[in-house]
């Protein structure tokens with residue numbers, strides 16, 4: 456809509472006759488005008504509705520127009536303000552423009568003068584709106600601690616924007632090092648709880664017998680070593696956000712206590728008889744596949760539904776395309792400064808290698824690689840031979856990960872655990888360390904794994920399973936969800952298993 460053809464105006468002018476005259480001028484220009492003659496009335500109107508334009512006399516009977524301008528700038532910064540001034544108050548009008556007014560009119564003025572000023576104001580407002588709209592549709596290269604402009608990250612930024620002001624529990628999933636803690640922080644700082652505390656609790660790193668006290672606090676003497684009353688994370692997060700990192704690692708017994716706390720906001724310190732109530736927003740994260748944890752009986756289903764209200768999936772770095780180089784450049788700049796080096800960028804070979812690598816440790820691994828390069832080398836450009844062998848040998852021996860296999864929702868820890876489970880049931884792979892899941896090795900086909908068995912008739916169970924699943928997918932024309940439905944398993948199980956097979960094959964290959 457062309458705002459200049461129909462716009463709303465609040466006119467604040469204490470003289471009834473001038474007010475009537477300006478109203479007539481403005482209406483002739485297409486405005487819908489409300490006229491008030493006191494500052495207090497103007498502020499009351501603004502509480503009810505916000506006009507496109509505020510035409511404001513500086514001298515009012517009950518307050519200065521400058522006070523109203525200040526209130527508008529603070530609470531309604533989108534309103535365009537034109538000041539009206541008498542000859543003796545031009546200096547004040549100039550101050551008003553410095554304080555954010557668009558223009559001023561000196562009394563007396565005619566309809567034409569008013570019309571020109573109003574048109575200019577509306578045109579400028581239209582342009583500002585257009586730029587804002589254009590900017591909001593552009594991919595953001597940075598957002599609340601994140602670096603990345605891939606489509607996958609833009610979706611994450613939009614979700615964070617949408618959920619930040621809600622109290623609904625957010626549940627972040629993603630492989631290790633994909634930025635789950637950055638995401639939890641962003642949700643907190645982008646929302647209306649940003650002035651409150653952000654309390655992060657890593658459920659995996661706290662000993663089992665201490666975690667209840669870490670969350671809920673304890674009273675003096677509650678257990679050996681409890682020498683004083685201590686607040687837990689729940690109390691410290693009052694009016695803010697409680698981030699439960701690695702939630703799937705929480706002990707089942709504590710999960711039931713947490714469930715009650717999430718439902719009611721009420722909890723009891725260890726050793727206390729009284730209950731306490733707090734107002735907390737929950738954000739949880741895991742690098743496992745939470746529903747698989749529910750199915751395996753390690754994560755309570757009712758707790759899952761309480762926490763998993765707004766799911767946010769952080770993509771692995773390998774599917775984020777140009778973000779790899781964007782992040783690498785940003786890190787290079789940062790570490791240059793810290794280490795007193797002068798690297799300006801990456802050679803094209805180094806860029807290709809960074810882009811093609813699978814980054815099993817995601818952004819954290821990229822940070823380590825760039826730090827290592829900066830610390831150990833000198834020069835203008837980061838060359839291929841400055842990159843760790845791990846990356847360059849992977850490039851030689853591994854074909855670039857194809858986009859179709861890149862989009863797997865895989866989470867490294869879950870993979871490592873599956874690797875262990877399978878390793879236990881297979882004599883062939885019993886010596887695989889979980890850490891092998893993180894370091895790509897030369898590709899080795901499933902067939903060559905079979906060839907190493909002493910009896911060609913027998914193959915490890917996972918190969919039989921792999922063949923069955925792959926044949927189902929092929930028969931469904933590559934449609935994984937359809938194949939999963941026919942196999943009576945979830946699609947995420949297939950993705951996870953694919954990752955596990957890949958890791959197994961890599962690990963079994965001679966290094």
Ligand SMILES: Nc1ncnc2c1ncn2[C@@H]1O[C@H](COP(=O)(O)OP(=O)(O)OP(=O)(O)O)[C@@H](O)[C@H]1O
Pocket residue numbers: 600601602603629630631632633634635636637638741742782818819822
């Ligand atoms: N998109 C990103 N832009 C910039 N820095 C990032 C991004 N993602 C992650 N990081 C950085 O990478 C490191 C790891 O991120 P973070 O700790 O949030 O990952 P995580 O998914 O919580 O890992 P884990 O599951 O191992 O705890 C941090 O230093 C973080 O600042």
